[in-house]
Amino acid sequence: MTVPLGRTRLRPLRAGLAGAIAASAFLLVLVVAAVAPALLTGADPIQTQVLQALRAPSIEHPFGTDQTGRDVFARVVYGTRYSLAIGVLATTIAMTAGLLVGTLAGLAPRVIDGAISRVIEVLMSFPEFLLALLVIAILGPGPVSLVIAISLAAVPVYARVARVQTFTVRRSGYVRAALILGVPKWRSVLRHVVPNTLGPLLVMATIGFGTAIASAAGLSFLGLGPQPPTPGWGLILSEGRNFLGTAWWIAVFPGLVVTVTVISASVLGRFLRARGEGTAA
């Protein structure tokens, strides 16, 4: 058995660092776009200017203009708020619900835990997008069901990790010591189990945030989410679909932003996960 040297262990981390910094920078720009879109563009995302219709990308209009002369870049910038809000909201709900279900399963008697685990297993074998589609099929289309669908679809993943983590923490020495010292069980759950579960879940949520944004864009593209004129990324894309032959930029740029967001989220998430494993080892 060879012992890995410090340097060989560090190298992949340092390689990931540049990517993680770039990813964080992009996500930071998105946050700026969501909070203060006017900082990034002077153009109006709603006002139509028919004379400027279907202009190709240029310095004046970096992403070109759409069929009614609106600046596509401005629309994407202003649309960030909706897409980010849906992503953050859905991820937060999914993580909280997953933490609750997983921790309860980890603490519950064996029969209940077995039943919950079975359900989680079955749900995990479905991809999140399909689950979200099924939830919307039952709830009906709309922005509220969109958020519920995306959150519900992600719950099993978080619940599984929370359950395993709960098991591990409960069996660890210091928790058993605390119980022997007379710390009530509920207190130990709040003070020991939940904080230790939250770390891995937050790392997963970083990656899950990207997935949520992609799912939201896909579902809005299908017309199952918010309706126009809300300038969400998925909707801008679906509007551009009819102009692919004459003005490819309307559909291509919003999709590119979605893709880069998903990549950034997963690069950052993987980096955090690798770092977390490094400190745990």
Added chain:
Amino acid sequence: MRPDPPKRATPGAPVRWLLGRLGGLLLVVWGAATAGFLALTLIPGDPVEVMLGVQAQVSEQLKAQIRADWGLDDPPIARYLQYLGRLATGDLGESYQLRQPVSSVIGQQLPATLQLTALALAFALVLATIATLAARGRRSTRIVSLVELTAVSSPTFWTGLVLIAVFVFQVGWFPIAETGSLRALVLPALTLALPVAGVISQVLRQGLDAASARPFATTAIARGIGGGRLLLRHTLRHAAADSVTLVGYLVGTLIGGAVLVETVFARPGLGRVTLRAIIDRDLPVVLGIILLAAVTFALINLVVDVLYRWIDPRLRTGSVAT
């Protein structure tokens, strides 16, 4: 560590195992049917209103008539039992909107989607193999993993639109609107294949890396076995065992992706029907498709388990906890 002495499985064990799995399969299907029925019974909204549409001006009397015809006045328990009874005979009910049996709606659309997903799966396997073989050195591995990440992260519908913009409108290799021919199937299948190929190749490469670090690989190299033979005879088998568990997930990705791809490329198929049914609130069709998906998943997971035992002999003797 001393390895356990190889335990020979008793002759009836594989049969018992299979029967147990088939029982589990029935349980999953029953669970999906019940969950679907519960969800559709509990949600607000009157199916009669859905059937008639928003604008319909229909007397209450006629509505009551329709309700009686469809058996919507019966207590939920009675409807549930009737529903299970019909399911057992393969009757999925009748579509509210299309006024034809759900099974024939699905039957008409299934071939188009099967063609699409089959070709996509073939593309994905070829692309994943190419990516795995291309990732040899340090630099090429980084490039390949970047390509994989992009393929996995790009939303399916966007990839489809980009492919249309480039290959239909700019280069002109494919016709704008054509369905039915194999040529028209290429771009949709490629769109569907890209993310799937990315996932397969990521898992396959990880498995190969892990397997080639194991002692048996070192032993094989020490015996003088070359790279190609090592890959084919030893490490690939271990890597494949990991990838096989992905199959169920991939089939799901293909089904979910088909909804998007069929919409982007305006192709007929099960995905389009699902989308229409969701928007129109055509609940029997939605329920039928959910059940079809559940049965497909349960069957595929069974096949995967069988394959897994075939690839990994340790599972057969019961010396490794499953």
